Amino acid sequence: MSGDGLLVAVDSPVHRVPAQVKLVALFVFVLAVVSTPAAIFWAFGLYAVMLVAAVAVAKLPATVVSRRLAVETPFIVFALLLPFVATGPQVDVLGLHLSQSGVLGAWNVLAKGTLGVIAAILLSATTAPRDLLAGLERLRLPATLVAILSFMVRYLSVVSDDLHRMRVARESRGYTGGRVGHLKAVAGGVGALFVRSFERGERVHLAMRSRGYTGRMPLLSVSGATRAQWFEGLAISLAAVTIAVAARVVSL
Amino acid sequence: MLRFGRNKNQNERVHVPDGFFDAPTSVATGLIAAGAVGFSLQRANRELRETGPALAGLTAAFVFAVQMVNFPVGAGTSGHLLGGALAAALVGPWTAVLVMSTVLLVQGLLFADGGLTALGTNITLMGLITVLVGYFLTRALLKVLPRRVGSVVPAATVGALVSVPVAALAFTGLYSIGGAVDIPIGKLATAMVGWHVLVGIGEAVITAAVLSAVVATRPDLVYAARHLQQDLVLVDADGNTSTVSPDRPIAAKPAGRSLGVGIAVTLLVAGGLSLFASAHPDGLEFVGAKLGFEGAAKNSAVAGSPLADYGVHGIGNAQVSGALAGIIGVLVTIVVGLAIAKLASLRANKAS
Amino acid sequence: MSGPAIQVERLVFAYPDGRQALFGVDFTVERGERVALLGPNGAGKTTLVLHLNGILGSVAGGTGSGRIQIGGTGLHREHLTEIRRKVGLVFQDPDDQLFMPTVRDDVAFGPANLGLRGSELDDRVHEALVQVGMQDQADLAPHHLSFGQRRRVAVATVLAMRPEVLVLDEPSSNLDPAARRELADILAGLDVTLLMITHDLPYALQLCERSLLMDGGRIVADGKTRDLLGDADLMAAHRLELPYGFDPLSVPGPERS
Numbered sequence: 001m002s003g004d005g006l007l008v009a010v011d012s013p014v015h016r017v018p019a020q021v022k023l024v025a026l027f028v029f030v031l032a033v034v035s036t037p038a039a040i041f042w043a044f045g046l047y048a049v050m051l052v053a054a055v056a057v058a059k060l061p062a063t064v065v066s067r068r069l070a071v072e073t074p075f076i077v078f079a080l081l082l083p084f085v086a087t088g089p090q091v092d093v094l095g096l097h098l099s100q101s102g103v104l105g106a107w108n109v110l111a112k113g114t115l116g117v118i119a120a121i122l123l124s125a126t127t128a129p130r131d132l133l134a135g136l137e138r139l140r141l142p143a144t145l146v147a148i149l150s151f152m153v154r155y156l157s158v159v160s161d162d163l164h165r166m167r168v169a170r171e172s173r174g175y176t177g178g179r180v181g182h183l184k185a186v187a188g189g190v191g192a193l194f195v196r197s198f199e200r201g202e203r204v205h206l207a208m209r210s211r212g213y214t215g216r217m218p219l220l221s222v223s224g225a226t227r228a229q230w231f232e233g234l235a236i237s238l239a240a241v242t243i244a245v246a247a248r249v250v251s252l
Numbered sequence: 253m254l255r256f257g258r259n260k261n262q263n264e265r266v267h268v269p270d271g272f273f274d275a276p277t278s279v280a281t282g283l284i285a286a287g288a289v290g291f292s293l294q295r296a297n298r299e300l301r302e303t304g305p306a307l308a309g310l311t312a313a314f315v316f317a318v319q320m321v322n323f324p325v326g327a328g329t330s331g332h333l334l335g336g337a338l339a340a341a342l343v344g345p346w347t348a349v350l351v352m353s354t355v356l357l358v359q360g361l362l363f364a365d366g367g368l369t370a371l372g373t374n375i376t377l378m379g380l381i382t383v384l385v386g387y388f389l390t391r392a393l394l395k396v397l398p399r400r401v402g403s404v405v406p407a408a409t410v411g412a413l414v415s416v417p418v419a420a421l422a423f424t425g426l427y428s429i430g431g432a433v434d435i436p437i438g439k440l441a442t443a444m445v446g447w448h449v450l451v452g453i454g455e456a457v458i459t460a461a462v463l464s465a466v467v468a469t470r471p472d473l474v475y476a477a478r479h480l481q482q483d484l485v486l487v488d489a490d491g492n493t494s495t496v497s498p499d500r501p502i503a504a505k506p507a508g509r510s511l512g513v514g515i516a517v518t519l520l521v522a523g524g525l526s527l528f529a530s531a532h533p534d535g536l537e538f539v540g541a542k543l544g545f546e547g548a549a550k551n552s553a554v555a556g557s558p559l560a561d562y563g564v565h566g567i568g569n570a571q572v573s574g575a576l577a578g579i580i581g582v583l584v585t586i587v588v589g590l591a592i593a594k595l596a597s598l599r600a601n602k603a604s
Numbered sequence: 605m606s607g608p609a610i611q612v613e614r615l616v617f618a619y620p621d622g623r624q625a626l627f628g629v630d631f632t633v634e635r636g637e638r639v640a641l642l643g644p645n646g647a648g649k650t651t652l653v654l655h656l657n658g659i660l661g662s663v664a665g666g667t668g669s670g671r672i673q674i675g676g677t678g679l680h681r682e683h684l685t686e687i688r689r690k691v692g693l694v695f696q697d698p699d700d701q702l703f704m705p706t707v708r709d710d711v712a713f714g715p716a717n718l719g720l721r722g723s724e725l726d727d728r729v730h731e732a733l734v735q736v737g738m739q740d741q742a743d744l745a746p747h748h749l750s751f752g753q754r755r756r757v758a759v760a761t762v763l764a765m766r767p768e769v770l771v772l773d774e775p776s777s778n779l780d781p782a783a784r785r786e787l788a789d790i791l792a793g794l795d796v797t798l799l800m801i802t803h804d805l806p807y808a809l810q811l812c813e814r815s816l817l818m819d820g821g822r823i824v825a826d827g828k829t830r831d832l833l834g835d836a837d838l839m840a841a842h843r844l845e846l847p848y849g850f851d852p853l854s855v856p857g858p859e860r861s
């Protein structure tokens with residue numbers, strides 16, 4: 001797993017929107033989606049159209065999006081179970097005895113979850129990790145937390161590589177898995193990985209202190225976003241909020 | 253934390269997605285998470301100043317990497333680590349809350365894993381509850397176990413074992429408050445806790461194995477056992493020997509008070525959540541009524557297996573009995589855990 | 605300010621896990637000298653070097669004793685900032701040293717801590733990157749660089765602080781021959797006091813006229829690099845071996861130039 005996250009390094013209008021704007025936009029959009037009543041189907045159709053348009057403008061390959069959507073799988077399973085376990089009036093579909101609220105609930109989880117994941121992919125695929133950190137810093141996330149995040153992102157690939165090397169070393173010596181002794185080997189490796197990571201953390205801290213670190217990290221962000229950029233970046237989210245409000249009104 | 257079945261997918265870290273809970277619940281857990289992170293930042297301030305943010309960041313990278321490891325747990329099954337209790341034992345509870353929150357934040361923002369509106373829920377369940385339950389149980393058990401660094405292994409094992417079902421119970425509680433679909437909470441609680449006891453066993457086995465590897469190589473790194481370290485012997489330039497107490501950047505606080513606090517918190521959480529669990533409001537019936545599904549009569553969840561009957565018999569008020577059941581469940585888990593810890597430490601003593 | 609660049613007396617240190625690494629170290633390095641620190645694995649070389657700017661040792665709250673002076677200034681808590689500016693430390697693993705999201709952020713980290721801002725900071729960063737020939741990679745993330753490039757950026761992060769004493773921990777390890785030579789060229793062109801830990805004995809001979817030999821937490825020999833490398837008994841006693849076919853007496857060293 002690399003420290004680049006899902007970044008697709010191309011240039012597009014979406015890539016150019018400042019990270020703090022995209023973060024706020026994502027959050028507002030998802031909140032609008034989540035608060036839309038599940039039964040107002042057209043609202044979800046509109047959300048989907050807007051998202052697909054944004055994905056197209058961002059020049060994201062469909063494969064990236066669909067592969068990433070796989071993280072949803074377990075919840076699809078859960079959603080598909082809902083019609084069978086939920087209470088309330090029942091309907092018969094193709095000989096199956098289903099709960100009406102369960103069917104609606106399954107739709108609710110699937111629709112909102114999928115829209116949320118696609119929106120999050122849009123952010124992570126168009127924003128470099130450093131910009132994301134700078135955006136969080138701009139949004140006044142506590143400096144210590146930004147620092148921890150930044151170290152985590154920086155060393156993700158280093159730690160993953162360590163882990164990978166240890167697995168290769170173990171497997172090339174004949175461990176293939178399946179036995180209880182294997183657990184010991186794997187867990188011992190993970191224990192060693194912690195010691196390595198911890199010691200690296202100590203050394204990094206020493207390296208920082210020897211370059212004059214006294215407890216405050218330098219700022220990452222340089223310039224803020226202009227009003228035009230805010231407006232451009234929030235366009236979809238504001239539309240989503242309008243739709244959500246309309247959907248609420250309709251459902252009353 | 254939720255794992256439905258197994259698959260070979262590398263990224264099998266399943267977080268609550270968007271839309272699983274309604275908006276008010278998402279916002280409320282978001283506030284809880286923000287409060288917890290803020291409080292932890294304050295509490296961890298001293299150790300972060302001494303050890304630096306890099307250490308927390310690397311621990312987070314470690315947890316992230318390890319969550320993707322398939323552990324063979326035996327009988328052909330494999331387990332995964334959440335790592336809350338393990339991180340708490342290794343770097344202390346407050347840093348661990350920050351570490352787990354960082355992991356979840358990176359998974360959500362960089363890898364689109366776990367919904368953004370569900371971030372608060374995910375942090376509350378996996379970053380806060382597993383860490384605190386795991387840590388306070390660990391410290392409490394260290395009180396009764398032999399005073400050696402090695403005792404941290406059985407203690408944290410129990411912490412890990414209990415932390416996962418408690419988080420599952422918390423999930424059920426949240427679901428009863430803000431779940432998007434009305435399902436019988438008793439059944440859900442039974443299924444969730446039952447399943448997560450199994451997950452917890454995996455978590456416990458892995459935590460034990462990892463911790464014993466760390467104790468074997470660098471016992472001084474285990475935060476929860478810092479106070480159990482031995483003194484150092486120093487030979488100076490002329491060959492004279494002197495004894496010094498070890499360099500303890502941050503000595504863990506004595507567990508006396510935290511023992512009580514830990515148990516109280518656990519019981520409070522479990523009891524409170526079960527109380528909510530038995531008093532589920534009916535969000536979706538509202539929608540159903542709007543849609544015209546009339547007569548959405550509330551079926552009571554009493555029917556079904558005796559297991560699903562999540563309450564204590566002979567007590568009239570359904571809510572009270574639900575809460576009692578939660579507390580009794582936690583107590584039973586703790587007692588079983590203590591017994592396992594005792595056995596484990598007996599075996600460890602015999603072995604050495 | 606007067607006094608030798610580095611002066612270490614009776615230095616003793618034990619790690620928090622109880623393992624003692626230094627058992628009374630004494631040595632002095634004059635200004636402008638280039639000194640190699642040799643010794644087998646586990647001799648305590650890295651531990652010693654981490655004392656020179658007060659990140660290990662009693663100043664940092666660790667377990668130990670002894671006295672260290674840098675350019676005549678005693679290593680005390682109140683002088684730590686000044687001494688950390690004077691002593692630039694390049695770590696063995698560049699991944700330990702490059703912790704910021706991009707090369708530019710990383711090189712700017714030290715000078716920014718010294719209080720530099722704006723264009724002054726940018727100039728300093730650019731200057732340091734030019735010194736190691738990495739100015740074109742300023743916006744890359746460290747994990748996108750090759751190992752040799754990372755090593756060079758690590759040197760730049762320290763040069764950006766304009767140190768008086770440059771301390772390097774195994775600078776030539778893991779470098780391919782060309783990168784190893786390029787780094788030697790960079791180091792030879794610097795006008796600073798140099799202390800360099802290395803297992804690469806020809807490298808020591810090429811860059812440093814004088815060498816310290818360390819074993820078991822003590823300095824066991826101190827002299828001309830050529831003499832130490834030529835002393836077969838001393839070398840064998842401390843697990844040091846010259847590369848096959850390498851004759852320290854027949855190779856030009858820094859003393860000739």
Ligand SMILES: Nc1ncnc2c1ncn2[C@@H]1O[C@H](COP(=O)(O)OP(=O)(O)OP(=O)(O)O)[C@@H](O)[C@H]1O
Pocket residue numbers: 619620621623624625643644645646647648649650651652
């Ligand atoms: N963080 C640490 N905690 C405990 N012991 C340590 C630590 N770092 C080093 N040591 C021990 O201190 C001793 C000296 O280690 P040091 O790293 O200084 O050796 P070195 O001369 O740099 O070796 P190498 O050539 O392998 O780099 C060794 O016995 C080592 O095991």
Ligand SMILES: [Mg+2]
Pocket residue numbers: 649650651696773
């Ligand atoms: Mg070394």
